[in-house]
Amino acid sequence: MSLRIILFLILWSGSLVVPLTTSQAQGPEKRPAPTADQSYRNPILPGDFQNTDVIRVGTTYYYISATKELSPGMLIMVSKDLVNWKPIGHAVNDLTQIHPRYNCDRMEGNSRGIWAGSIRHHNNRFYVYFTDPDYGLFVTTATRPEGPWSRLTPIKKEAGWDDPCPFWDDNGQAYLVMTSFADAYKIRLFRMRNDSKALLDTGTVLYQGKGSEANKLYKINGYYYHFYSEVTGEGRIPFMARARTIQGPYTERRQLIHKAEGEPNQGGLVQTTGGQWYFVTHHGNAYWCGREASLLPVVWQDGWPLWGKPGADGIGNMVWSAEKPRQTGPIDTLQTSDEFSTATLSPQWEWYFQPRPDKWSLTENPGFLRLYACKPLQTDQLTKTTNVLTQRPLRTDKNVVTVKMDISHMVNGQAAGVALFGKTTGRIHVRRSDAGFRFICDQPATSTAIEAIDSRAQYVWFRASWNKAGEAHFSYSTNGQHFEELGQVYQITNFGNYLGAKLGLYTVNDSADSGFVDIDWFHYHTDRP
Template sequence: MSLRIIRLLVLWSGSLIVPFTSSHAQEPEKRPGQATADRYHNPILPGDFQNTDVIRVGTTYYYISATKELSPGMLIMTSNDLVNWKPIGHAVNDLTQIHPRYNYDRMEGNSRGVWAGSIRHHNNRFYVYFTDPDYGLFVTTATRPEGPWSALTPVKKEAGWDDPCPFWDDNGEAYLVMTHFADTYKIRLFRMSRDGKALLDTGTVLYQGKGSEASKLYKINGYYYHFYSEVTPEGRIPFMARARTIQGPYTERRQLIHKAEGEPNQGGLVQTTGGSWYFVTHHGNAYWCGREASLLPVVWQDGWPLWGKPGTDGIGNMVWSAEKPRQTGPIDTLLTSDDFTSATLSPQWEWYFQPRTDKWSLTENPGFLRLYACKPLQPDQITKTTNVLTQRPLRTDKNVATVKMAIAQMVTGQAAGLALFGKTTGRIHVRRSDTGFRFICDQPATSTASETIDARTRYVWFRASWNKAGEAQFSYSTDGQHFENLGPVYQLTNFGNYLGAKLGLYTVNDTADRGFVDIDWFHYHAKRP
């Protein structure tokens, strides 16, 4: 069959070519061993990089990930090979644009906030759409993916929607598809204003199935393709439907992959500059780390984009290793460590809820992150503690996170340290008393304390080490060389509702907003297979 030039819904530069090929049956692959310079293995992102979408603009790929109650919200990453990803910013700098409950003085709406969305590039602007399940649909735009991003525009102020995706057709007409999960998961297609900021009708039902959501729209080779997932007897499974018009009817559909470990089911279809196709998907089942992400080769068979290795039944099968789309050298480690030498916060960090801006600084003591202690909304609850700065702990074989902290300005009653938290919390901190400092490791139902150390101590080091199973050990040091374990092994947990465990830096004072610490550096080393 001859190949024809096609156009995807996002405006990429270059020609997009769909190879319609046949393929012999393939058995599902087992997980591989060590990745090499020319091959990658899944998951490519072994942490909470959930609810993703991916596009290519020119030769650069862009990836977004939903962040729930974390701020800034909607992580944006970039790559030149679809395997190595680097965080470059966020689309939502202030969660209180959605609702005041996400502010530091309330800290309400756990696992709500910024849900799944889509990123598109149209008329030289980037668009990010997402929903809050309680407050509706929002859009923000920027000329550069790093930002600045515009203030949020409410597009539909109604609860019960998720997984929006815009589409601009060849004639400039705009549409948006999303799921009304509050109304038996009906997927509706809306006409939209050309600037993408207003819906023009109440929408028509495009599809309805059990738990049908995760919609994306593509136009390929003269067909409109509607991607979605739904719950089947096999599990949550991704499908494509297609029609000759945007409104349908979408009478043809195809299952794209059989159920695999973690249920890959939501993400974005993308074509490389060389003409190959891939799908970046999150795994719908959350481990303790949340929803990981994998990269799957796409094989076009009879006009359908099958994931992984097609079988004799015309359905794809999961692959855990494949040749890299572009040979760029070894697999890089995600950006995690920070020496706090910048005047702005590095993009791998997110606050737990909207932070109190007058209680942290990167400029008052250049080269350090200064955290001021605040009185918590609820004592002994990290999830009710102001200005907890978080990262994603990775689900890899060996992980070691170490922080060096200056504590000379701590006051009596103040605590500061390092936490791993989700539905439960494990943390190690130093607490100041009238007689000196003590290291304390708090875990569910246990609290272990060290002997009192000299009140003249200026620096302390905290460390958390964990394995792929999420079994963590906390330790401390007063010289940065010799570390003492404190407390039993802690089992990491996610938050439920798919938000993965977080690693957090914090300080707190149960009696008053007094005292501060200066964090010199945070180093995180992960060993990936």
């Protein structure tokens, strides 16, 4: 046989990929150590990308993240390699579909709203199920993940439920698994109507532990797998239970990973086109940024998916770096900066509660985001200020946000600037009065200001920088070149209830709905990864 033919056969055979099954995966695959360009580091999403679920449709992966009181709600991201993620939209465009208290005229229910959910693709349609802890279970559907998504359908109008996940069996019967934290954390399995928008029974109890939630259902190699987490003596720990029938009994169960930093738990199990398995999980129980997301390789042993690196005890252990599932080049920076050059708001942005639609525009002055000042529901409270536009601050060693703002249309009593806020607020803004403009840095129990500057000023620049510990500095500029720090070091705080801090743009007028600013651009530089 000629050398050319031999080489061809070697290359051809090496391109064949055999899908990984639970019966085949008895241990970690032996591979050469990855190079720096081939590897990734956890967390892959070092910000508040909490209450995670991930699926693959064809060669594309989709990720959803709960957004609580933010609007639009339920972030949707896309990836080709499970490492680089890009926001593409949201599943809920109006939170008042859930309840009027999330509207700008009330701004009630911080940390409630859109809790954990699941995304699935069935019969050429995407489904997102989620719960509001006070108002029950909802579903929305779309033919494209970017939307448009259908108006919310309430399925169960009852408080006390969380972590729903649908499942369609081979015969077409639809099911849904969900936790009733109001009923001692019983996990129930419901049958659903054919259109998957109504429950057909009161549910069968699959499991009851201590704080059992984070539900997902899968069918792999003839077994039904119920993923969940519960609180043990070790902490919050992920488990799998399995049965030969969807109704159970799920008598077999296996711990998937030992407790690690931030207690990895909620997430989604996904198989690549090449047959490899991974779990994308959130973790972080006290981080100022909320819950980050990590990608963990999955090794199947005796029919059980173990996360990370399996130990001698048959339980996985956290890994903080691994080989990329697919070699797609360098790891990208998350979509964060914005030139405001389009007629629609970029999908990395979310309003703090449902905004007033008449008080912002991307078309009145093309190339700028126009924010109109509103009278706040409560003076000096950013969490009661209408139309605060937010992003997730990332928890990396170096983060610098710079904003260029046109202030020439501000009126007396109006303020506009940049904030980092959670349980406490740190912000830098410019306020207009008869004397002119003053830069002010407000932090817990302190406020620092400079003397008034020329009232004819048109542009100002704001800057916020912080490190992985959440230690933030604020500064300002009147020429975009030289920045002066203002105020003290501000410690960024979360909101509690695992909800991360927010980075916000805002304008407010304590006296009346009057005045506006035009934001030219928002630049976010980070050292991620």
